[in-house]
Every structure is written in structure tokens, then in C-alpha cells.
Amino acid sequence: MSGEVAQSASNFNWRTILAGSQMLFVAFGALVLMPLLTGLDPSVALFTAGIGTLLFHVITGATVPIFLASSFVFIAPIIFSVQTWGVPATMGALFAAGIAYMCLALAVRLKGPGFLHRILPPVVTGPVIMVIGLGLAPIAVNMAMGKAGDGSFEIYPYQDAIIVAMIALITTGAVAVFARGIFRLLPILCGVIVGYIAAWFMGMVDLTRVHDAPIVAMPAFVMPEFHWQAILFMVPVAIAPAIEHVGDMLAISNVTGKDYVKKPGLHRTLFGDGVATSAAAMFGGPPNTTYSEVTGAVMLTKAFNPIIMIWAAGFAILLAFIAKFGMLLQTIPTPVMGGILILLFGSIAAVGMNTLIKAKVDMAAQRNLVIVATVLVFGIGGMAIGEGAMSLQGVSLCGVVAIILNLVLPHPDSDNDLHVEQEVVEDLVQHARD
Numbered sequence: 346m347s348g349e350v351a352q353s354a355s356n357f358n359w360r361t362i363l364a365g366s367q368m369l370f371v372a373f374g375a376l377v378l379m380p381l382l383t384g385l386d387p388s389v390a391l392f393t394a395g396i397g398t399l400l401f402h403v404i405t406g407a408t409v410p411i412f413l414a415s416s417f418v419f420i421a422p423i424i425f426s427v428q429t430w431g432v433p434a435t436m437g438a439l440f441a442a443g444i445a446y447m448c449l450a451l452a453v454r455l456k457g458p459g460f461l462h463r464i465l466p467p468v469v470t471g472p473v474i475m476v477i478g479l480g481l482a483p484i485a486v487n488m489a490m491g492k493a494g495d496g497s498f499e500i501y502p503y504q505d506a507i508i509v510a511m512i513a514l515i516t517t518g519a520v521a522v523f524a525r526g527i528f529r530l531l532p533i534l535c536g537v538i539v540g541y542i543a544a545w546f547m548g549m550v551d552l553t554r555v556h557d558a559p560i561v562a563m564p565a566f567v568m569p570e571f572h573w574q575a576i577l578f579m580v581p582v583a584i585a586p587a588i589e590h591v592g593d594m595l596a597i598s599n600v601t602g603k604d605y606v607k608k609p610g611l612h613r614t615l616f617g618d619g620v621a622t623s624a625a626a627m628f629g630g631p632p633n634t635t636y637s638e639v640t641g642a643v644m645l646t647k648a649f650n651p652i653i654m655i656w657a658a659g660f661a662i663l664l665a666f667i668a669k670f671g672m673l674l675q676t677i678p679t680p681v682m683g684g685i686l687i688l689l690f691g692s693i694a695a696v697g698m699n700t701l702i703k704a705k706v707d708m709a710a711q712r713n714l715v716i717v718a719t720v721l722v723f724g725i726g727g728m729a730i731g732e733g734a735m736s737l738q739g740v741s742l743c744g745v746v747a748i749i750l751n752l753v754l755p756h757p758d759s760d761n762d763l764h765v766e767q768e769v770v771e772d773l774v775q776h777a778r779d
Contacts, residue, residue: 364646372639375417509680590634
């Protein structure tokens with residue numbers, strides 16, 4: 346009994362609370378950047394990251410020191426879906442994507458953790474991840490040049506925009522490479538701050554809306570609507586973050602010395618991820634995923650207590666209701682984000698390439714060449730199957746095509762490269778968003 350009281354007291358220790366605020370600080374840059382790119386409300390994203398993290402810890406029994414927030418994998422699909430069907434329908438589709446996570450969790454519970462590796466080997470996930478990064482490249486470049494993400498119109502003069510974008514890019518890269526300690530985990534946040542200051546001096550920042558906003562206000566929640574066309578488009582996108590989740594669990598297990606694949610079990614953590622994503626969609630927030638940046642912070646600080654992540658979730662929810670703060674985030678000029686995204690989206694593509702290299706996928710094997718080549722050209726070239734609302738394209742199409750080709754194409758007797766070992770996956774996903 347006295348041990349339980351001592352543990353409860355440690356959960357409210359000021360060091361635990363301070364560590365929780367630090368974990369939110371580590372995740373903050375990527376957390377708010379994703380909704381800003383997709384036109385969603387960053388205050389809602391803060392709220393849903395907090396709610397999603399809390400739900401994850403309820404489902405897993407507060408055993409895994411992990412934080413969940415906005416997933417970059419869904420950027421391009423959300424942008425397309427919002428333009429095509431609107432925000433409420435997009436939220437309905439993301440809710441369904443969360444259900445897909447839960448179905449995968451059930452399959453893992455019934456078939457075992459190796460189930461995902463059998464249907465999603467590196468030859469499938471590698472090129473799909475590459476398509477995610479390379480397909481987003483035009484958005485980053487357009488924003489860096491002062492244009493809208495689709496390049497349809499100019500927001501800032503090219504000369505001013507490119508200066509600010511390069512300052513943000515150089516800062517982000519320099520922090521990622523040269524910084525030490527906790528600062529090395531904050532390249533995005535540092536890039537945003539330095540780029541924002543540069544944009545201020547260039548006259549790109551307008552704080553009128555911040556002054557006019559109330560101090561405290563309810564975030565702009567959006568209720569989902571369910572349209573089957575949007576759902577069919579969005580659900581296949583869940584393939585990439587599902588395999589990433591497995592790697593994140595292996596990574597955090599290695600950091601803490603505990604096997605979370607066995608306890609609480611991969612099926613529980615994957616189910617918690619799905620519930621967090623569906624819950625976020627119910628409020629109009631972006632889908633949630635486990636954050637590798639926070640795993641790095643856990644390794645650096647040795648903060649293994651999962652209660653720290655619960656405090657971080659609480660701080661995220663509180664910040665969501667500070668209206669002036671949310672409005673300040675929306676004043677970040679597009680060239681600042683564009684400069685950072687050049688590095689970020691390129692890194693995503695590099696992770697896909699690294700997936701193939703680390704797993705020693707033999708590109709001389711014709712089946713592997715066919716899968717990778719088809720997926721890359723379909724994704725980068727903008728292939729669409731069908732017309733109008735029935736069309737399948739982008740990451741969704743690539744994921745489906747990669748899985749089908751991997752299942753139907755015969756394996757040569759010497760092809761052992763598709764059986765990836767645990768340490769390979771662990772090493773890959775530890776660097777997934779570095």
C-alpha cells in the first residue's frame with residue numbers, strides 16, 4: 346500500500362510534470378506543422394493529440410512511454426480529400442482509417458505479430474514510403490518560392506520568400522546535424538522559430554488576427570461526415586503508418602529494455618493507435634501516430650515513466666484552448682514551412698530507400714524490380730485508376746498495388762531478402778522522422 350502511495354506521489358512530482366512539458370516541446374514542431382499544411386486547425390490538432398495520447402495509455406494500461414500526434418503520412422491524402430470532398434467528409438474517412446488500424450490489431454491478435462511483416466515486407470513498404478516523400482516534393486518547393494502549395498498563386502515575392510525559406514532550411518539542417526543533447530531533437534521547432542524571425546524582418550508576419558483573438562476560446566471542432574468515396578480513398582493510406590508503428594514499438598522497447606510487443610502486446614498498442622486516430626477525426630483533428638522524436642527524447646533523458654506522456658497530453662489539451670496561441674501558429678508564413686519541408690519530405694523518401702537497403706532487398710530479382718518500379722512511377726507520375734469519385738490514386742493506389750504484386754508474383758528460391766529481422770526494422774524506424 347505504501348508503495349502505491351509513493352508511486353502516486355511521484356506521478357505528481359514537479360520533475361515529472363516538467364518532463365511532461367519537455368516531451369510536448371519535443372513533439373510540438375511536427376505536431377502543429379501538419380495541420381497548418383493541410384488547412385486544419387492547429388489548436389484542434391493539439392487537443393486531439395492530447396486526447397489520442399490519453400486514450401492510447403488507457404488502452405495499454407499506461408505501460409509504454411510514448412506520445413501520439415499528427416501523422417505526416419496523411420498530408421497529401423488529406424489535402425486532396427479536403428479539396429475534393431471537404432473537411433467533414435475527410436474526417437469521416439480518417440475515422441474509417443482508424444477503424445482499419447483496429448482491424449489490423451485484431452488480425453495481429455489472432456495471427457501473431459509476424460502477420461504485418463508477411464503482408465507488408467520491405468519491398469512493399471519501402472517504395473510506398475518513398476512515394477509519400479517524393480509526391481509531396483512539389484508542395485515544399487512551391488511554398489519555399491512563396492506560392493500556395495499547389496503553385497496556383499503567389500503569396501509572397503519570390504526573392505523574399507526564397508531567402509526566408511533557405512534560412513529555415515539551413516537552420517533545420519544545422520540543428521539536426523550539429524546540435525547536441527535535447528536540442529538535436531528539435532530541428533523543426535528551431536527552424537520554425539528562426540525562420541519566423543527572418544520572416545518578421547522581411548515584413549511577412551501580420552499579427553492583427555492575434556491581437557483580435559480572445560485569450561481563451563473553444564477550438565474550431567469539426568464533426569465528421571461519412572462519404573464512401575472518401576473512405577475508399579483514405580483507408581489504404583493506413584498501410585505505411587501501421588508498419589511504422591511496429592518499428593516504433595520495437596524502438597521504444599530497445600530504449601527502455603522492456604518488450605512492449607509482448608506486454609501490453611502489439612495488438613493493444615496498434616489498437617490504441619487506431620482509437621486515437623478515430624477519436625481525433627471525431628473532433629476535426631489530423632490522424633495520430635506514435636512520435637519517434639519523443640522516443641529519442643526518452644532515450645536521451647532516461648524518462649521511462651509513461652505518466653510523463655500523460656502530463657504532456659494534458660499540457661497539449663490546455664494549450665488548445667488558448668486562442669491567441671492558436672492564432673499565432675496560423676501566422677507562420679508559408680516560406681518558413683516550405684524551407685523546413687524540403688528537408689522533411691526528402692527525409693521521408695530517404696527512409697523508404699533505407700528500408701530497401703537495410704533489408705537487403707535484391708533489386709536484381711525481377712519480382713522486386715517490378716514491384717518497386719511500378720509503385721514509384723504510379724506514385725510520382727500521378728497514376729489514377731478509375732474516374733471521378735471512384736478513382737484510386739496517390740499513396741492509396743501505391744499501397745494496394747504493392748501488396749497485390751507482392752502476393753501474386755512468385756518468390757525465387759534464393760529470395761530471402763523479404764524476411765526482415767527485428768533489429769533491422771528497429772534500426773529503420775528509429776530514424777523515420779530524423
